Amino acid sequence: MSYAIEVHNLTKIYPSSGLEEGFLAVDQINFTVKQGEIFGFLGPNGAGKSTTQRMLTTLLTPTEGQIQVLGHDLAQDSYPAKRQIGLVPEESNIYTELTAWDNLMFTGRLYLMSKTDRTARAEELLKDFGLWDKKDVKAENFSKGMKRRLSIAMAIIHKPALLFLDEPTPGLDVQSARTIRTLIRQLSAEGTTVFMSTHQIEEANQLCDRVAIINHGKIAAIDTPEKLKQTFQQVQSVEIAFTLSAEGLEEKLTTLPEVSTVLKIGDKWRLYTDSPPDLLPYLMKFSEKENLDIVSLNTLAPSLEDVFLQITGQQVGSVSEESSQQKADIRRKKGKQ
């Protein structure tokens, strides 16, 4: 068995939502997750990430399609799969009335661990996660980061072969988010397969072996972060900063040859172009003509963010609008729209 997850034509239509035909949240998706990899499920709000993950963890019944988790068909017998998966849901849903220790003991017993196993493992996890001195404190007094760590500890107390994380770091400060990413890397190094939903591109870029970009319930692209970036060479850019800003600078920059979009980023301008080498001479001439001194000039390869924006059909530099009404036939081809 080489795949941790195999998904075939998976579809979810929510019956409610006031629409007669229901709401199509996940539309005929196919993908596989290899054993041992960190797989990122990346998409904007409402794309269908949680819906997919809830189907993979048996919380939601698919409308159509097959799911194999660790070689077990969920529709036939989910029990063996359930024993081997761990789940960190969207919110840090721990029992705030219980202490950190009791939360772990409860989960350990739920996963049928023996007393020696679960106490040893709980001690190990609390120490690893920096919660050992808080073990007898009720979780209601925990910070967001601590709750998140406890939630992850609860999900892995039984050493699952496959861990699901829905948005591991939202609302956490940089420090806590880093701690959590380090934990995820460690788990992966120990052999756990990780399926992670996120809308944070940089997180996916840093953590994931492969990324699926999901938009409007469809998978738009699946590949390694680097390969995804290569596919989108046309979204390269040149970043330039001048000593002072001039009237109408943005418009003038936009009219330069080879420039597709201009974006102001802090004190810099980012000019998107198919070909930075061709653009540079024009830029030089422009700054001379306008009497602008250049402070810095960089050419940038496409970031995963650029790829993401391109795929999800949001114009680079435009304010994206969250679509409230999805249509099944919205199809955006890779790389063009």
Add this chain to the structure above:
Amino acid sequence: MKNFWTRIVDELSQAWIVTLKDIKVYYLRPGMIMFGFLMPFFMFFSFSVRREMAAGEGMSRLLALTIFFTAAAAGPFIIPTERRLGTYDRLLAAPMSLLTLLLGKIAVGAFFAIVVSSLAAIVGFLFLGASIAQPALMIGGIIIGSFTFSTMGLIFGSIPTRNPGDVQMPSTLIRWVLLFVSGVFVPLAEMSTVARGISYLSPLTYAQDLMNHAVLGTGELALWLNLSVLFLSGILFLLPSIKLHKRGRVLGY
């Protein structure tokens, strides 16, 4: 076969863990105290104050009320609360059957009712000076009644919603209807034929009659009938809960 039994033992232990956890987390919550503990006593005193009533009669009525209200208070409160907090997902994703989870949740309400009814029995025994005709039957009746009505409460808890308020209304309404058509406030013997016919539709009627057997030593209906109706309705009450949980999984709750 060995696997089968190990699995059964596993599942029972998981149900028990769910129950223990809920006892720790929820028994002292204001919602539980209010609807499960104060309500039956409040109802008892407000309806019994004016009437002259023998001690035994009062006690058997108080017992029926506490079993009914307390047992049915847990389900509609706990599950929607857990759905709202997201902790219910943990239970649904755990390696146990839906029936196991439901059994665990039923026991939460049932134990709560058993504790409160025992208090009621002590109140009746010490303060009302009632004597108990068949103590063993009383204990057995409290246990079976508590499980039945807890299973009934679970139906409301199974309604797919994340808001306990959505469930509290219909569950309270239905419990009051079942209470008023039952033989708790008007004894069966004093009812008109029509009223009596309707009262047979409320499982509480049988619980009340069972308590009359246990405390007073006499009832209007046969003892076996009371026991079997309570037992069977307890089983039947499971079906809507299972269905509603499956529906919840389709709707996304």
